[in-house]
Amino acid sequence: MPNFPTPLLNLLNWKNVSLKIEATSATILDWLTINELTALQCQQYLEVGSDTIRRIEHPEQSAFDVIETEVAWQQTADAFLLSLPSLAEEIRQVCDCAPKCLADKSEKIPQAFTYDLGEDTLPFVSVPYQGRPFDLLAMAHEFGHALQIVSSKNSKMPPVARECCAFLGEVFLLDYLKRIETSQTIGVSAAWEHDNHTYLKPDMEDLCRSLMTVTAPYNYRWNYPVARVLATKLVSEKSEDIFAKLFKAGAAAPKILADAYDSFRE
Numbered sequence: 455m456p457n458f459p460t461p462l463l464n465l466l467n468w469k470n471v472s473l474k475i476e477a478t479s480a481t482i483l484d485w486l487t488i489n490e491l492t493a494l495q496c497q498q499y500l501e502v503g504s505d506t507i508r509r510i511e512h513p514e515q516s517a518f519d520v521i522e523t524e525v526a527w528q529q530t531a532d533a534f535l536l537s538l539p540s541l542a543e544e545i546r547q548v549c550d551c552a553p554k555c556l557a558d559k560s561e562k563i564p565q566a567f568t569y570d571l572g573e574d575t576l577p578f579v580s581v582p583y584q585g586r587p588f589d590l591l592a593m594a595h596e597f598g599h600a601l602q603i604v605s606s607k608n609s610k611m612p613p614v615a616r617e618c619c620a621f622l623g624e625v626f627l628l629d630y631l632k633r634i635e636t637s638q639t640i641g642v643s644a645a646w647e648h649d650n651h652t653y654l655k656p657d658m659e660d661l662c663r664s665l666m667t668v669t670a671p672y673n674y675r676w677n678y679p680v681a682r683v684l685a686t687k688l689v690s691e692k693s694e695d696i697f698a699k700l701f702k703a704g705a706a707a708p709k710i711l712a713d714a715y716d717s718f719r720e
């Protein structure tokens with residue numbers, strides 16, 4: 455690993471525990487460096503995001519059949535197995551062995567999170583599951599984080615790539631629901647589009663403003679708009695090979711993402 459200064463190490467070790475940024479003096483420049491992005495590259499990705507948001511409608515939520523927590527967890531694993539068969543062993547490890555709390559403790563812990571417990575230990579996954587479409591997406595998102603940690607062995611993935619893996623997990627779930635033709639599909643699709651509005655409007659606008667100010671203090675949410683655009687682009691190519699490479703890439707993930715994005719544009 456390159457010899458990063460302390461603020462960057464704080465970013466590298468950030469564990470998705472909450473959206474609060476712990477004491478760090480990291481800035482937008484540190485964030486670009488750690489994700490191996492340039493401001494120009496970032497702006498190009500964000501332009502794609504602006505186009506996307508112009509084209510989608512703000513969907514209505516519809517009636518939704520709630521499924522039990524363990525059924526939802528197993529369904530999430532099945533969705534990953536369908537899209538990432540080459541990582542079947544790691545998917546089963548996360549599904550069957552990773553420590554987790556899926557009980558609804560949303561009053562105390564409103565955010566889902568995945569905690570990297572360190573070398574050779576499975577990560578801890580927490581999702582305050584209430585059976586809503588957003589909860590199914592959150593479960594797939596956190597499963598994606600856990601799988602990326604397990605598949606990358608002991609190599610730490612920078613945050614944009616990490617969030618990209620988690621968003622891919624959400625798309626794997628959507629694809630799976632469409633495949634099995636369940637009534638959940640409409641609700642989960644609507645939740646995905648609703649989230650797009652958050653990631654590609656307020657989050658993206660904040661990132662755009664911060665890119666103009668080199669000293670803007672780090673905000674974890676900057677990772678979401680870039681990761682959302684990259685995940686959507688990767689998914690449109692439907693390459694299992696690239697998905698698997700990305701989940702296993704650890705610290706090398708930014709290069710894989712940049713190469714994949716460039717190759718799709720050619």
Ligand SMILES: [Zn+2]
Nearest residue numbers: 470595617620
């Ligand atoms: Zn995440």
